[in-house]
Amino acid sequence: MNNTKMLLSGFRGILPYQVGQYHLKIEHGGDDTDIAATPTEPNTVYTITTDHIVGGVQLQAPSKKNKINRAVLTFVDPDADYQANQVVYPEDGSSDDTTFLAEDGIRLEKKYTFNMITNREQALQMAEVLVKKSRQNQTISLNTTTDPANVSVGDLVRITNANIALDGIFRVQSVDLTSQGQLAFTGTQHVASDYVINEER
Secondary structure, three states, X not given: OHHHHHHHHOOOEEOOEEOOEXXXXXXXXXXXXXXXXXXXXXXXXXXXXXXXXXXXXXXXXXXXXXXXXXXXXXXXXXXXXXXXXXXXXXXXXXXXXXXXXXXXXXXXXXXXXXXXXXXXXXXXXXXXXXXXXXXXXXXXXXXXXXXXXXXXXXXXXXXXXXXHOEEEEEEEEEEEEOOOOOEEEEEEEOOHHHHOOOOOO
16 A cells, blocks of 8 residues: 555545545546646536535635745656656746745745656646645635535535635545534645646746
8 A cells, every 4th residue: 555655646646445445536637538637617526515514614724834835856867867856846036936935925845755756847747736736725624414425535526605605616635424424524725727737848
């Protein structure tokens, strides 16, 4: 399983366990037929509405504890005799770098190692996704009836709540059955453009 998790990390794969089986899912923009696409209306498996929600909804905005404005990613480089190499996103002085620093006021850098990535362009894209996700990583927690019982970790769901004017798409991070027979969901906001592949690099 540890080897499997290492392989999955190289392409943002997850392996949720549901109804006695593991299911492979890939974190991408939201089009299951084209993982390079960034659709304005990503495919969702379910819409959780006010009718499903039991109790309140907890929304938490990104904090500087989890937000980054630079990722330094180590990967295995075939062009360097398969030795470790690094990419950085965003580059110093680039428009993204200037914008992020202006928004945050300080450098928020994090280092990553992906031994299963062996391509510089893929490493750069992964670093870009990690930075952009962290900046829009609004989280949600709520309990529902058992109607969305077929929703599992990794799925994209639309959540609407008229009481707080909420209408957004979230990626499910956890699903638990409470002692009251409700489903407890946590998720993170999904923004398809975070997964764009920059072909101009």
